[in-house]
Amino acid sequence: MHFAYPARKNSNPPPYLPRSTRWLKIRRRHLKPFAALALAVLGLIWLFSGGSKHKGGRVISGKPAVVVVTVFDGKYDNSPYIKSIRENRSRYAEKHGYGTLLTSASDYDLKGSPASWSKVVAMRHAITKYPDCKYLWYLDQNAFIMNPYLKVEDFVMGSTKLEDTMIKDFPVVPPDSIIKTFANLKGGDVELVLTQDKEGLAAGSFVIRNGEWAKFFLDTWFDPLYRSYNFQKAEAHALEHIVQWHPTILSKLAIVPQRTINAYAGDAHGEQYKDGDIAVLFPHCSGTGDKSCARVSERFSQQWRTSFSKA
Template sequence: MSELQYDEKTHRYEPEEGDSDMDKKSLTPFKKIKLAFFRMQTMIHTEQGQTKRILLGLFIVLFLFFWISDSAIPNGIIDQKIQESSDLSSKGSTSRWLKKNKDPRFVIILAANEGGGVLRWKNEQEWAIEHISIANKEAYAKRHGYGLTIKDLTTVKRYSHEFREGWQKADILKQTMREFPGTEWFWWLDLDTLIMEPEKSLEEHIFNRIDKITDRTLKSFNPLNLDLDQPYVDYTEDIDLLITQDCGGFNLGSFFIKNSDWSKLLLDIWWDPISYEQKHMVWEHREQDALESLYANEAWIRSKIGFLPLRSINAFPPGACSEFSDDPRYFYNQKDRDFVVNMAGCNFGRDCWGEIQYYADLMKKLNTKWYTRFFF
């Protein structure tokens, strides 16, 4: 009687080949127990190996899924196809992922191709800046299920002393309110902005704590030295316009306006050509100066405006507000993970392309998951 031999094909311990059937039948009880033990042990090891392989495969699949969803979607501002961004800006299209939710709570409004081809042809860097900015907003809106509409300003006509490009904000806002009648809030963003924290939702960052982070008066910050007190102002009313202030006054590079009757009336008055014709040579900052004037003189307007900290939705890079370069209220802080950076005025003595490249790379670095670094 030969010893038991391990068969790699059947993964079992069997008598050696050549043993007769009589030999197999004549196994002693001890040999039978030993054979059964080895067979059971082999089966256990085989099943454990298969289980380990299955678990390893599931781990790899889940790892790749979360890696792609975490890295490609929020950080895709560089990796988005240039053609897709170009199509959005040229057609003024709205977000394609809203087929099931046609009335999102928030809609982002982005003005693209500002002045393109009217004064001069845009260069390659200016087109690249536009593509990066558009893809940044598209990735953010898609991640959180928000709307996105991109308005093309190519056809803006410039007159010798009545240039109204900045005033188009009111007209575009009214148009967008008609397009999204069920939307609650609209977020206007200038093209030279970047969302630096794509994982933060607007609910989490602002609207779930709106009463804690907004000022209803100018007592804490009043760069224009406007009158603090005005009769008939009711600060208990709900906020319908959320703006920020910088070193020069009201900043409209990034602001929120509610879809309400009050907002529509404000836009009508704000866009009033009578006031524009009277003041367009005096108001250096155009629509911002007009809103400041309305705030200073109209109690019903002051009652519905709230002020967010500048860095909450409008942080500046170094070089902006240069007279206040040591004031931390104005400038982007990487440690605090400020939500949005606004490179306003970069075309006046600064490097727009260099700034947006820097902050786009920084955004990707700050929001890249640790495990993706093993692959890049």
Template sequence: MKCLFHHFDSEFGGEASKVYYYPDDDESESNELKDSEDSKNPLDIAKKKFKENGKKVFRPSSSSTKSPEIVIVTNVDFEMFELSHLTKIVQNRVNYAHSNKYGVYVRWIQEFTPSLQEFGNDSGWAKLFAMRAAMHAFPNAKYFWYVDQNSLILRNDIDLMSYILKPSSLGPIMLKEQPVLLPYGAIKTYKSVKPEDVSFIITQTTESLNSDSFILRNDVYGRGLLEFWSDPLFRKYPTFVNNVEAALTHLLQWHPVLLSKTSIVPARTICSTHDANGLVLPGQEAYRYHDGDFVVDFKNCGKDFHCETLVDAFYKKMEAAK
């Protein structure tokens, strides 16, 4: 990492570590990139491409090519998972996008290390940085769907637009007067919200909002929610530093305008949670993965069991069904 960012050595609590940061001097950064462009050293070339990832903008190759209406966004972590596992995750998004003519935007979580280190945030916050970058890369897209690297899209035959984004599809499944904080939160989604006015779609687990899969409309409310959610005031607040979903819960509870543009939908629509132990407790059935569901989410699989094993099993099942 030290060759990708500027850094300095720090010692906190008796433990030495490196702190990475983006340079303040844009001109020095520009000169550094220019030097790497002139260099034929493969490391310099790779470094230049890495640093320019967030600056890329989709430009149609011909007049007949249009910007995709929907872009799938995913972060991948090369320090947590093997390359073969990450390849499956990325290919899963590409296969689905190809079947439905959507766009795909994938970033390394490590690209956002300086931003994460700024306030000591965990890697969960990187999804917001990736979504902001995706909106820059595809300015004409209508919707952005974030799907976590611990999830698989299982149904290429489902078109997201007709499945959930059309008002006629979203309206019947919107959970109105649903507590934002389960089970007994005082703040609830509004019963008067119309599906055509929704800019943010998300699901819940039995414990919290589930940011492993959510959809943002590319409008002032969708972009505004993302800016509020990723604001430094939220990222450095002690309760939210390592809990991006707690920050979102607070945001929706205290900003009624944004809540009025939000729809909570049943978990199994876009984020069925897989239970590795096969044990479904009372009240959890509606959140758990069932055969035929659109998306399976192996939430927190890195903490309790192997993500690679689960993904591989589902991936092989999908390949065999083709």
């Protein structure tokens, strides 16, 4: 990090000014930083005391309450497996009056970045398409929503629910990150909900409250600087970086138990799915072979349909 050197003193003294004129110049010079500081403080107060609930100077109506976002890789769009995922999202959204953004990674120009970055752009796209939604739930392609009765705004984002489930004063990136989740964060102040698996933060399923903070977070995450770092796990490691080193983001983050929104199926990398969980993900499945996503998901495909038919 480079620090500016102190300015050298000018050996030629300024011309003499009358006392009153000098006083006005000095006062103006000292007032400017105070004015800038005051504006910054007011901006922060606005942002964190309700400004994020406004869109374009008006209050967000919360209709729809939730938008479900999924990005498809486009490789097997006509397969029964992908059609089942699309139907799964649509039926869940229809039941609760939610919106959906079911899009393809090829719809976005990522300027050469890995396709996995498309989830960030898609969330920003969803805010543009549904400017009055209250929450956005990103769920990876290789996942099923299993419990049609659970509503995101209550089960995940309800203030009381968050108070009970968020993991406080805990390493953001386990096991030994020195940066920890806030110990005194209130449920009503949470803007972003994430989970962890055995490898770190898990971005296969996360929820954001719509508003100015959400746009700030997504724009920060997608910053060209982070995309140029060539992180080993692209956007996943970029997320870990900004969450740990940006207090404005960390101060609004709640980490909840993995099975709350991100249970895994037959995977040793995280908590296993149990009946009643809201969703099941297949994060390490492949395109073909015995561990293909279509094969790993088979036992859940009929299960979600049965649950939805009874709901």
